[in-house]
Amino acid sequence: MAAGVATWLPFARAAAVGWLPLAKKTMPKPPLDKKSRNDEILFVNVSGLRFQTWKNTLDRYPDTLLGSSEKEFFFNEDTQEYFFDRDPEMFRQILNFYRTGKLHYPRQECIQAFDEELAFYGIVPDIIGDCCMEEYRDRKKENQERLAEDTEAEMATDTPLPPDSTSRERLWRAFENPHTSTMALVFYYVTGFFIAVSVIANVVETVPCRPLKGSKRDLPCGEKFSLAFFCMDTACVLIFTFEYLMRLFAAPSRCKFMRSVMSVIDVVAIMPYYIGLVMPENEDVSGAFVTLRVFRVFRIFKFSRHSQGLRILGYTLKSCASELGFLLFSLTMAIIIFATVMFYAEKGTKGTNFTSIPASFWYTIVTMTTLGYGDMVPNTIAGKIFGSICSLSGVLVIALPVPVIVSNFSRIYHQNQRADKMRAQQKVRLARIRLAKKGTTNAFLNYKEEGGFQDRDSDSALCLKNRSSFEHQHHHLLHCLEKTTNHEFTDELTYSEMCMTESVGYRTSRSTSISSQQGVATSCCPRRAKRRAIRLANSTVSVSRGSIQELDTLQVHKSSAGPQSRSSLNARTEDLKLNCEDRDFTAAIISIPTPPANTPDESLPPSPAIPGILRNSRAISYTHEAFKISSL
Amino acid sequence: MGAVVGTLTMQTRQRRPSRDKIDDELELSIVCHRPEGLEQLEAQTNFSKKELQVLYRGFKNECPCGAVNEETFKQIYSQFFPHGDASTYAHYLFNAFDSSQNGSIKFEDFVTALSILLRGTTTEKLQWTFNLYDINRDGYISKEEMTDIVKAIYDMMGRYTYPALKTDTLKQHVDAFFRKMDKNRDGVVTLDEFIHSCQEDENIMRSLQLFENVI
Numbered sequence: 001m002a003a004g005v006a007t008w009l010p011f012a013r014a015a016a017v018g019w020l021p022l023a024k025k026t027m028p029k030p031p032l033d034k035k036s037r038n039d040e041i042l043f044v045n046v047s048g049l050r051f052q053t054w055k056n057t058l059d060r061y062p063d064t065l066l067g068s069s070e071k072e073f074f075f076n077e078d079t080q081e082y083f084f085d086r087d088p089e090m091f092r093q094i095l096n097f098y099r100t101g102k103l104h105y106p107r108q109e110c111i112q113a114f115d116e117e118l119a120f121y122g123i124v125p126d127i128i129g130d131c132c133m134e135e136y137r138d139r140k141k142e143n144q145e146r147l148a149e150d151t152e153a154e155m156a157t158d159t160p161l162p163p164d165s166t167s168r169e170r171l172w173r174a175f176e177n178p179h180t181s182t183m184a185l186v187f188y189y190v191t192g193f194f195i196a197v198s199v200i201a202n203v204v205e206t207v208p209c210r211p212l213k214g215s216k217r218d219l220p221c222g223e224k225f226s227l228a229f230f231c232m233d234t235a236c237v238l239i240f241t242f243e244y245l246m247r248l249f250a251a252p253s254r255c256k257f258m259r260s261v262m263s264v265i266d267v268v269a270i271m272p273y274y275i276g277l278v279m280p281e282n283e284d285v286s287g288a289f290v291t292l293r294v295f296r297v298f299r300i301f302k303f304s305r306h307s308q309g310l311r312i313l314g315y316t317l318k319s320c321a322s323e324l325g326f327l328l329f330s331l332t333m334a335i336i337i338f339a340t341v342m343f344y345a346e347k348g349t350k351g352t353n354f355t356s357i358p359a360s361f362w363y364t365i366v367t368m369t370t371l372g373y374g375d376m377v378p379n380t381i382a383g384k385i386f387g388s389i390c391s392l393s394g395v396l397v398i399a400l401p402v403p404v405i406v407s408n409f410s411r412i413y414h415q416n417q418r419a420d421k422m423r424a425q426q427k428v429r430l431a432r433i434r435l436a437k438k439g440t441t442n443a444f445l446n447y448k449e450e451g452g453f454q455d456r457d458s459d460s461a462l463c464l465k466n467r468s469s470f471e472h473q474h475h476h477l478l479h480c481l482e483k484t485t486n487h488e489f490t491d492e493l494t495y496s497e498m499c500m501t502e503s504v505g506y507r508t509s510r511s512t513s514i515s516s517q518q519g520v521a522t523s524c525c526p527r528r529a530k531r532r533a534i535r536l537a538n539s540t541v542s543v544s545r546g547s548i549q550e551l552d553t554l555q556v557h558k559s560s561a562g563p564q565s566r567s568s569l570n571a572r573t574e575d576l577k578l579n580c581e582d583r584d585f586t587a588a589i590i591s592i593p594t595p596p597a598n599t600p601d602e603s604l605p606p607s608p609a610i611p612g613i614l615r616n617s618r619a620i621s622y623t624h625e626a627f628k629i630s631s632l
Numbered sequence: 633m634g635a636v637v638g639t640l641t642m643q644t645r646q647r648r649p650s651r652d653k654i655d656d657e658l659e660l661s662i663v664c665h666r667p668e669g670l671e672q673l674e675a676q677t678n679f680s681k682k683e684l685q686v687l688y689r690g691f692k693n694e695c696p697c698g699a700v701n702e703e704t705f706k707q708i709y710s711q712f713f714p715h716g717d718a719s720t721y722a723h724y725l726f727n728a729f730d731s732s733q734n735g736s737i738k739f740e741d742f743v744t745a746l747s748i749l750l751r752g753t754t755t756e757k758l759q760w761t762f763n764l765y766d767i768n769r770d771g772y773i774s775k776e777e778m779t780d781i782v783k784a785i786y787d788m789m790g791r792y793t794y795p796a797l798k799t800d801t802l803k804q805h806v807d808a809f810f811r812k813m814d815k816n817r818d819g820v821v822t823l824d825e826f827i828h829s830c831q832e833d834e835n836i837m838r839s840l841q842l843f844e845n846v847i
Binding site (some may be wrong): 009024027035039473489492495 | 639686689690691693694708709712713715721725728742746749750752757758760761763764765781782785786790791792793794795796797801805808809813819826830835836838839840842843845
């Protein structure tokens, strides 16, 4: 619980006076304060710099070094102060945390030193306030990445392969980190060389060479030296195929490898050759075959395995795809508008180039990007006016989004990082709050289970775990609330178990076809549609499906004040003695009996069960005994 | 050419910083409140100087501007009751504490109420409780007001209680209260009826002494 809340606890307890006239039960006794609550000033000496603070300030966070009894280890008897041999500058931040409840990260400090100080004083870094949290996380991540890079670099050169790694693992490692072994490096360079050769061959074979003797036409070199080029192409494709197959063999997860971008590029680079091999020299399909040869240029993308920069560029384009998409969309809009206008403006002209709107697209694009080839020009005056408007707006439409995109990209990129961080931090914070909340609720339930309500003067109180006085008082407050409403706190599990048994009990009573059925609105939980054979821990009934159960014996337990274990409750079943003269059972129980805290999963049939048994029922409210009724 | 213009505009855009952010932040005027002097408070309440000092230090730490508004109050009170929803009851408590009804609890209100609750006579405590229950401050507690208060208290218990809350639990609780307090059966409880009924009840009288040593 937050430390500042400790100051409000006395007020919350005082406000509990407002519950007293409503309380159904008597209030429990408050916890005794063992020590006198005097507030003294403590002296803390950190490497010579003396700090003074109230004791209460440090007590706010009892699970840190300064808030717990751990600081007694550092107490110096001679000077009557706590001495810490740590950094005094950073202690300022630590002490401010106790004072204000917010931990700040000083920007000029090293992140690792700060973390070490926090670890020494037992403070979790999650508590850093919002103002400094971003900076802290950034620096921490940067530091971690740097450390990771260092260790990775170390690892890479050390070749710490386990001695029993298979050849497959070694091969994969050689492919991924060519620097590990000489063979891998050689292979790396060889493939790079062959990629370059292949690309250059593709380019050169289209250059016109001197024609053959006796022919006037210029031949492209590819046709003149077709055999040479074919051999070179074959060699490259052989190497690429070999490389691809080796990678496929060595990959730890073949499916994942086949889906990765690089392998797709590999396949696309070598497929045209094989397709060309198997395809016959047909005139019809050779057109398509030529198209396939275009894909050979994709071999240049294989360089991205060799170049880090290419990979980063690809990633950048991918990440600002939405901005580029927007640019494209706005351009398309403008192009369509202007093309339409130009087409209709130039429609009347004879022999015009603007034959259709799609034909005008070309003009619009060339004009808007300020290229101005001049192959299509407007002739009419209206066309020229709109043409000039088009070229002016082209400057705007293209020039404006580009810097916006650039700055947007950088802003959105950073914002995304920040949003992700905030989301992650928010999740962590919510989880922490939920955990703390659950911790406090569980703390109270544990407190009850451990018999915290017994009288404190007995010796059994020593078995209670060491809790702060704050916790004692808070639990006393919650106990007062329980007594006021005459209901107890439980957790979700026992509550749902109880609901199940109640609904089953209701069905049981129904099947006995008892006449005086009172419709009790069990609004606590939805009726379970399916019946289940519920194995109740202490009771001896097993509710079987569809059988008519008779509620023959009622067991009335009169529980004593303290909590009891389950086995002891079992032993104390008594037969029902309906002393109708002193107390009757009510058809509609006004205040539900409070059984001992340990056994909430006993079946407690709702009131319809009771009139079935108790023919003579008079409505009366009872006060102090606690009854537990279980059905058989 | 478009690219050139683009890059030029980009550079000029970068060079201009955002100057308008700083202006609006200085507009906030924080209203602070200082309490009356220590001697005055000591005379008005039943606390000693030391106790007032401890109280004020805690109060000032939590609310540096010297007053608690209802939202903060609800948040603080809800932290003590994580099982359920304490906001409604905190609302009624806030109104009971805020004697001047101006929407914020100052330190004097805080300390005055605490003085009554912890160090006051039983009559004063019961009077304070009556004020808490009497939501509209008309001098009578009606059944509707009591139902609201009881519902707020049961809300604090949350959903998972043992035994489970039934729909008529509230009504029966309120009816039991009225049966005890409303002597002349006129449907409302006046201050005198309330005080007399409580004084007749041993349990209540005993419990009132429980919280003496909270501070």
